[in-house]
Amino acid sequence: MPTSASLAAALDAAREAYGARNPNSLAAFKKATNSLPGGGTRTTLITLPFPLFIESGAGATVTDLDGHKYTDFLSDFTSGIYGKSNEILRQAITTALASGMQFGAHTTHEARLADHLTSRFPSMDLVRFANSGTEANLLAITTALKHTKRTKVVVFSGGYHGSLLAHFHAGEPAGNNVPGALRVPFDFIIAPYNDVEGTKALVGPVANDVGVILVEPMLGAGGCIPADPAFLLGLRDYTKEIGAVLIFDEVQTSRLAPGGRQTLLGITPDMTTVGKFFGGGFAFGAFGGKEEIMSIFDVRRPDHVNHGGTFNNSPLTMVAGSTAIEQILTAERMADLNDRGDRLREKLNSAFGGAGAPFVATGLGSIIQIHCHLAKDDVLPALELLYFGMLERGFWLAQRGTLALNFEITDKDVDEFVEAAVESAAAVVKAST
Ligand SMILES: Cc1ncc(COP(=O)(O)O)c(C=O)c1O
The missing domain is CATH 3.40.640.10 (Type I PLP-dependent aspartate aminotransferase-like (Major domain))
Structure with missing residues (x-):
């Protein structure tokens, strides 16, 4: 339970909007719980009230059962380095x-x-x-x-x-x-x-x-x-x-x-x-x-x-x-991918800092974690609110704030991700001050 009532209210509203936007994923989740405890088989992927179900992917994007497209900044927790359709x-x-x-x-x-x-x-x-x-x-x-x-x-x-x-x-x-x-x-x-x-x-x-x-x-x-x-x-x-x-x-x-x-x-x-x-x-x-x-x-x-x-x-x-x-995994391409990751982390940190958002990105190269430095009980709610904001803006990441790049992600995608992160973080700033 978040310590801040406005953070709790913002999160409730975001969850409700998410539920309304994703009826097909909700139906798939309900069906899945008949045979899978918790509706899935990788606890890492579960998000509440229910996770999104992906139907297809191409290049750097995935598409869910309700037809929303996301640029994939999770890359299956680092393993999806090749994108969706190499x-x-x-x-x-x-x-x-x-x-x-x-x-x-x-x-x-x-x-x-x-x-x-x-x-x-x-x-x-x-x-x-x-x-x-x-x-x-x-x-x-x-x-x-x-x-x-x-x-x-x-x-x-x-x-x-x-x-x-x-x-x-x-x-x-x-x-x-x-x-x-x-x-x-x-x-x-x-x-x-x-x-x-x-x-x-x-x-x-x-x-x-x-x-x-x-x-x-x-x-x-x-x-x-x-x-x-x-x-x-x-x-x-x-x-x-x-x-x-x-x-x-x-x-x-x-x-x-x-x-x-x-x-x-x-x-x-x-x-x-x-x-x-x-x-x-x-x-x-x-x-x-x-x-x-x-x-x-x-x-x-x-x-x-x-x-x-x-x-x-x-x-x-x-x-x-x-x-x-x-x-594919040549020295040049790997260096390029990791340089892009370093740029993303730096841009995120300077954007979060500039916006007074309570987030900081750590990691090395193409592996990044967004941390929240609010009070302990507000950390997960704030990350969840950020996550819903990023989904709405068409970016795929882990609810806990984990990111990894893949070879299909461009510098333009990186810039758009940072812009979306600052906009999404503004909801957290508003709700937690
Ligand atoms: C550092 C590290 N070691 C081991 C594993 C386990 O790998 P797997 O999920 O393929 O069993 C992971 C998975 O994320 C990992 O990050």
Whole structure:
């Protein structure tokens, strides 16, 4: 409940207008709740009173069931980097489909995609595929624990590594007892982000049991808070000192440069996880690392371990991912995308500042989070009001204020987005003063 009565009233009015404008989405939502708890299968996407249902997309736009068009500034939480209808990918997928699917066998495209990843990421001598970032992180952690023969896993406050490794906060209960999240029952230690000394203080007494330190080079779902390079360097040194495996979760930050943030900073972890857009638009995850760690999967070794997964090498994913890296994710295009993101963040911040709006945008390159700095109880209502204003003006973003660019977004789109954000923020300013 917002503290300000006028903010609550503005939000009620915005919700009502939204309901009136989107009868087809409301009907689809009601129908969906018959078979899906909460009407969907990704909690991240749910918005109340009901979410919009998208019928189609092309270029940078999506169209909902009631015929409204939106320029997509969410890009499926970073994975939709190619836009809605990339012609290079369409052709590659169509050609692959014509050769058949579901072979239950190796194809050359598997090593083709693996070669690309190991060439781009200095920390990956060898790589294995999975079907999501969550799975990649679960596999990477378990591999590292097996390698070190240890039990404890260090993660960070604000970290998000997938649906079973969600939203870590200091002081949480252990295991799967954490409220509001499913949590795989690893033996976690939740350390303070961007604080090497605090991490050492927590880890030091049990350092001999710590097999893994898993960290995002920028907190993604945790608010687009970049890691301080000194923090990552400190973790690099500390993991060497205590004999733990350092894993960078670059599921999001891999879009900042061809070899992820690790290449931008020149810091090489022992293992890296990626996912999202590297499947060329299909479900994907990958974990890779040093040969001494990853060769445990080599079946020619008598002591190897098994790692199955029906869709790990799906030919469509392998072809789409390889094609994307070869033809779309070039160094130039990635730099261009991230420069545009930097410009968007700067323009948003100067526009919000100029308008006296209680918002600030953080992040790196093409990944952005809009934060609200009103009183705690007003933050979510203010972001929701901003969201409804942006929808009305034809822009797609997450209700929590998350943005990510895709290759179809132009500088003109960026300018129009900033203009719409200032107009939408004016409703929040009016309601909260
Ligand atoms: C940093 C990070 N790691 C892991 C994941 C999980 O990836 P997936 O949703 O593909 O399981 C996400 C998803 O947003 C993420 O942002």
